[in-house]
Amino acid sequence: MxxxxxxxxxxxxxxxxxxxxxxxxxxxxxxxxxxxxxxxxxxxxxxxxxxxxxxxxxxxxxxxxxxxxxxxxxxxxxxxPLAEIEATFPPEPLCQSALAACRGLRILRQPLWECTATFITSSMKQVAHIRGMSLAIRSKFGEPVESSPVNAYPSFASLSRATERGLRDCGLGYRAANLLATARLLDSGKTDLGALAAKSTPDLRNSLQQLPGVGVKVANCILLFAYGRLDAVPIDTWIHRILVAMRRGRGGTPAQLAAYARRRLGPYGGYVQQYLFHHARTSRQKSKP
DNA sequence: CGCCAGGGTCTCG
DNA sequence: CGAGACCATGGC
Known part of the structure; x- marks a missing residue:
């Protein structure tokens, strides 16, 4: 058809x-x-x-x-407004080549808990591994969905009844305890991810970092991919290397690089970051500088 | 085998 | 605040 x-x-x-x-x-x-x-x-x-x-x-x-x-x-x-967003990309060759390679890439609006949970599992894992853990968790704990081969991501209420062993069996390693603790914290009602949306970005970032397994990087992923805070810039190992390159090899503390990213990548820094990340990961050559 | 991966947390200056 | 150790797992 x-x-x-x-x-x-x-x-x-x-x-x-x-x-x-x-x-x-x-x-x-x-x-x-x-x-x-x-x-x-x-x-x-x-x-x-x-x-x-x-x-x-x-x-x-x-x-x-x-x-x-x-x-x-x-x-x-x-x-x-993608045209407006593209116009804010910095003139650096790294940013412009990423833009040319990734036109049409959009930042999704993901469900709050699903995004939070998957990025809690993401630390020190490759993208392919994160996918494997997501599918395993869905298969073991999620509910079937009509006509879908993949189960829905389990609610925090459902995961709060899981065991650390059950989550480790999904390949989470030491991340299992964090995911379980966050699921139980949310299930207790002490934190409401939906209600947090009223907060300013800095306050929301701080609130998210109260969740076990959520540091500044994962918090920025949740801010960007679930709460639509398009100026949030997650700095992982790839973006770290790129920012240092943009500073002509000058490194710095995490706070210094975050300040540089905020200043240099602009009001849609999260978009710039995502284009840089994907372009770097997909265009890496066999020879490295 | 060694190294790296969309890091967080705890400890110690 | 900043640096280091430690935390599991899998692919190359």
Whole structure:
């Protein structure tokens, strides 16, 4: 069945064109989210929360073949003004080449708990490993979703009833205790991730860092990928190296590099960071400087 | 085998 | 505040 047939094609109510293009492969493959699968026909299957979606690239926009188009448009942030965002990219060659390579990559709006949990498991793990842990946790603790091969990510209430051993069996290692402790803290009601959204970015960052397993880097990932704080810049090993290169080899303390990133990457620093991260990871040559 | 991966936490100056 | 040790796991 061709993607363009009227029967299988559901055009988004809100065209993406006015806000710039969206590239689904770049967006889903850039290490923000870890459970989507590409089908033989090129379309992508995955869950947004507890709903199953099948989505294909359709020119500069998306064709939602299964699922609610409005939910997809919100998740893929089709309202982000991409042309305006691109215009804020710094003139540095590193930033401009990343921009040229990643046009259409959008920062997703992920469910708060799901994003928090997956990035708690992400520390000192490669992207492929994070995906493996996400799928294992979904399979072992998550609930099945109609027509989806992948289970929904388990709620914190559900995970709070898990055991550290059960989570270690999903490959989490020492991260298992952190994920379990955070699930139980949220289940106690002492912290409400949704209510935290009213806070300023610095206050929200501090609140997130109270969760076991959430330091400044993971907090910035949650700020960027779930709370839509587009100026938040997660500094992992890749971005650290890039920032040092932009400073012509001059290193510095984490606080100094964070200040430099905030000053140099601008109001959409999270976007710049994501383009730099994905471009560096996908264009690494066999020879390194 | 050694090294690295989207780090956090604790301890000690 | 800043630096170091330690924490598991898997791929290359």
């Amino acid at each position: 061709p993607l363009n047939s009227p029967q299988t094609r559901a055009i988004l109510e809100t065209p993406a064109i006015p806000n710039g293009p969206v590239d689904i492969a770049l967006t889903l493959g850039s290490g923000q989210v870890f459970h989507w699968d590409q089908n033989p026909d090129g379309s992508w299957s995955g869950l947004i929360g507890r709903e199953f979606f099948r989505i294909a690239q359709d020119g500069p926009s998306l064709a939602v073949l299964h699922g609610d188009p409005a939910t997809a448009a919100h998740h893929f942030s089709l309202d982000h």
